[in-house]
Amino acid sequence: MPxxxxxxxxxxxxxLEGLTITxxxxxxxxxxxxxxxxxxxxxxxxxKLFNAFARTYIxxxxxxPIIVIMFFIFFGSGVIGMPLSGFIAxxxxxxxxxxxxxxxxxxxxxxxxxxxxTEAGLALGFMPKxxxxxxxxxxxxxxVIAPLGTQGVMIIKDTAVVATISVAxxxxxxxxxxxxxxxxxxxxxxxxxxYIVLTTIFNLGIRFVEKKYGYxx
Amino acid sequence: MSIKSxxxxxxxxxxxxxxxxxxxVLDNVSLTVTKGEALAVIGPSGSGKxxxxxxxNFLEDFxxxxxxxxxxxxxxxNTATEKDSRKRQHxxxxxxxxxxxxxxxxxxxLFPHMTVLKNITLGLTxxxxxxxxxxxxxxxxxxxxxxxxxxxxxxxxxxxxxxxQRVAVARALAMKPKAMLFDEVTSALDPELVAExxxxxxxxxxxxxxxxxxxxxxxxxxxxSHRIAFMAEGKILELDVPxxxxxxxxxxxxxxxxxxxxxxxxx
Amino acid sequence: MExxxxxxxxxxxxxxxxxxxxxxxxxxxxxLGILFAFIQIFSHVFIKAVVEVxxxxxxxxxxxxxxxxxxxxxxxxxxxxxxxxxxxVVIGIYFAAFMSEVFRGGILSIAKGxxxxxxxxxxxxxxxxxxxLIYQALRIIGAPFINTVIMIIKGTSxxxxxxxTELTFVGRQIVERTLEPFLIFSVVALIYVVICYSxxxxxxxxxxxxxxxN
Numbered sequence: 001m002p003x004x005x006x007x008x009x010x011x012x013x014x015x016l017e018g019l020t021i022t023x024x025x026x027x028x029x030x031x032x033x034x035x036x037x038x039x040x041x042x043x044x045x046x047x048k049l050f051n052a053f054a055r056t057y058i059x060x061x062x063x064x065p066i067i068v069i070m071f072f073i074f075f076g077s078g079v080i081g082m083p084l085s086g087f088i089a090x091x092x093x094x095x096x097x098x099x100x101x102x103x104x105x106x107x108x109x110x111x112x113x114x115x116x117x118t119e120a121g122l123a124l125g126f127m128p129k130x131x132x133x134x135x136x137x138x139x140x141x142x143x144v145i146a147p148l149g150t151q152g153v154m155i156i157k158d159t160a161v162v163a164t165i166s167v168a169x170x171x172x173x174x175x176x177x178x179x180x181x182x183x184x185x186x187x188x189x190x191x192x193x194x195y196i197v198l199t200t201i202f203n204l205g206i207r208f209v210e211k212k213y214g215y216x217x
Numbered sequence: 218m219s220i221k222s223x224x225x226x227x228x229x230x231x232x233x234x235x236x237x238x239x240x241x242v243l244d245n246v247s248l249t250v251t252k253g254e255a256l257a258v259i260g261p262s263g264s265g266k267x268x269x270x271x272x273x274n275f276l277e278d279f280x281x282x283x284x285x286x287x288x289x290x291x292x293x294x295n296t297a298t299e300k301d302s303r304k305r306q307h308x309x310x311x312x313x314x315x316x317x318x319x320x321x322x323x324x325x326x327l328f329p330h331m332t333v334l335k336n337i338t339l340g341l342t343x344x345x346x347x348x349x350x351x352x353x354x355x356x357x358x359x360x361x362x363x364x365x366x367x368x369x370x371x372x373x374x375x376x377x378x379x380x381x382q383r384v385a386v387a388r389a390l391a392m393k394p395k396a397m398l399f400d401e402v403t404s405a406l407d408p409e410l411v412a413e414x415x416x417x418x419x420x421x422x423x424x425x426x427x428x429x430x431x432x433x434x435x436x437x438x439x440x441x442s443h444r445i446a447f448m449a450e451g452k453i454l455e456l457d458v459p460x461x462x463x464x465x466x467x468x469x470x471x472x473x474x475x476x477x478x479x480x481x482x483x484x
Numbered sequence: 485m486e487x488x489x490x491x492x493x494x495x496x497x498x499x500x501x502x503x504x505x506x507x508x509x510x511x512x513x514x515x516l517g518i519l520f521a522f523i524q525i526f527s528h529v530f531i532k533a534v535v536e537v538x539x540x541x542x543x544x545x546x547x548x549x550x551x552x553x554x555x556x557x558x559x560x561x562x563x564x565x566x567x568x569x570x571x572x573v574v575i576g577i578y579f580a581a582f583m584s585e586v587f588r589g590g591i592l593s594i595a596k597g598x599x600x601x602x603x604x605x606x607x608x609x610x611x612x613x614x615x616x617l618i619y620q621a622l623r624i625i626g627a628p629f630i631n632t633v634i635m636i637i638k639g640t641s642x643x644x645x646x647x648x649t650e651l652t653f654v655g656r657q658i659v660e661r662t663l664e665p666f667l668i669f670s671v672v673a674l675i676y677v678v679i680c681y682s683x684x685x686x687x688x689x690x691x692x693x694x695x696x697x698n
Binding site (some may be wrong): 119124 | 221274276308309312313314315319320322324326328329330340341343344384388389392
């Protein structure tokens with residue numbers, strides 16, 4: 001069956017009806033998990049007990065598929081009488097999981113700044129905390145821009161999974177459409193292209209930030 | 218070279234011993250560096266010379282002994298000398314004491330995300346609470362002094378090793394320390410860049426800066442230091458003025474060390 | 485609770501399918517990954533560009549979308565393909581894009597000097613690769629390879645949506661019957677965590693080993 005280009009184009013507007021939710025979900029998930037990641041990182045650095053909790057949390061979140069986390073929260077919330085919407089359940093799942101990934105990214109970034117930088121700061125007479133804030137942190141921030149960018153792309157792609165808990169974002173729209181027409185390959189190709197455009201724009205944004213603030217090693 | 222007649226102790230190391238786990242790296246080391254004195258420390262790798270230097274500004278702790286800088290203890294509260302009754306100083310006190318000694322590292326350790334100027338003024342503005350203008354003024358003077366006046370606004374990455382090291386010296390000097398600690402500051406440099414750094418050190422010696430120089434540059438140590446110490450296996454085995462040190466060494470370890478050194482390819 | 489114990493046989497069946505899919509997908513991803521890596525390193529500019537564009541596109545699309553594409557296309561085209569196989573193939577191709585990075589990075593990170601030493605002796609490319617590089621590359625790629633496998637295993641959970649009775653699908657079935665989502669999905673999550681975490685420990689161990697070599 002030949003590829004019907006016009007059919008692909010005609011599906012685009014319908015798919016784009018879900019764009020707002022895709023974008024909103026992506027934006028909120030990226031924002032909130034960036035902050036949640038900071039909290040997890042702090043927990044990692046505050047003594048043995050908090051470190052143990054944080055490590056356990058991170059390993060659970062990193063090794064569980066996102067769909068399982070979403071089902072857990074979505075269906076679980078329904079059963080206990082506090083049903084969360086698919087959007088909220090999905091957002092919560094994304095933040096809980098990606099906060100863990102992002103905390104690891106932060107941690108690796110900080111660790112990647114050489115110990116010698118700390119020593120140089122201490123030798124001048126800075127206290128450890130100030131050495132961290134003035135010397136280590138600025139360098140770590142520059143190091144993590146790229147990995148955070150990759151994580152952001154993953155978050156944008158993971159928003160597609162909320163289609164399975166009935167959130168009307170783009171993939172959900174595509175499925176609705178696919179159930180009604182036979183031009184399914186064209187529909188999903190269009191969907192794929194839209195995602196590629198989104199992730200490309202995001203990647204370009206990250207590269208721009210990197211050029212401005214990142215530094216060459 | 219004549220020693221300054223002012224025999225006021227600037228750095229006093231008394232019976233310092235240090236263990237890394239079960240391995241002893243410093244063995245009852247005692248040393249006094251007087252004001253205006255330039256003391257060189259030489260010795261084989263693993264002799265503890267770098268560790269000793271790092272104990273002086275408490276980048277490393279030590280289990281026994283005391284260290285005083287300009288009459289004040291660093292690291293531990295003054296009276297305790299036995300191993301178990303030591304009380305560590307508060308971070309704030311340690312940080313304050315560190316401003317009194319400047320350290321220059323083998324790997325320069327400049328802050329890569331700051332300009333040369335900012336590297337120098339950071340300590341002035343954030344610790345000594347100087348105004349930005351005051352700090353910049355000091356920094357420019359120091360850059361002049363080390364011969365890098367035109368490099369104030371570049372990032373360290375664009376400088377050669379020798380230039381970076383000179384900035385590191387300026388950064389340490391900016392804090393107006395009582396003494397300077399040089400930790401093999403030319404070991405990581407290409408041979409043709411070594412001279413420009415040693416020139417700076419030599420000027421400091423001429424100006425009367427108290428310092429300890431851990432180095433492999435024998436001819437420099439011989440020509441410009443007031444005394445030289447030989448360390449091996451965590452102990453100071455010989456301590457004397459350069460003429461006696463090189464002409465008539467007493468300690469057998471030192472004799473064989475100098476032998477092996479002379480056998481090496483030296484220009 | 486007895487509920488968990490009763491569910492175990494079903495979950496086990498689901499786990500079997502998860503593991504089968506993971507295995508097939510990993511195999512496919514590895515073979516394709518090596519192929520793509522070699523093309524990216526050794527090929528003529530044109531083929532290289534085609535492959536690189538393809539890989540970029542694959543990485544920019546959610547796996548779920550590709551799975552739907554496969555599922556619905558097959559549905560409408562009338563071909564009878566078991567979604568388990570179809571899913572494994574799609575997952576394999578998807579992660580081939582990631583695997584090619586793993587292999588490419590591994591091969592490239594071996595110091596140029598090794599290549600040169602090999603060529604200087606008179607060895608030809610395939611000999612240099614086979615006798616010298618392969619051992620070094622294996623040490624370097626061990627950890628990232630395992631990390632990609634972990635991603636594959638987690639990726640298989642998405643085929644629950646297209647009706648394949650793997651672990652997540654079975655979990656959902658049980659929940660629909662028993663209405664104990666917290667309990668059952670915790671068990672499901674636990675199974676994934678045990679498998680994936682163990683693998684990640686292996687990866688960390690391998691990472692430490694190459695650190696030692698360096």
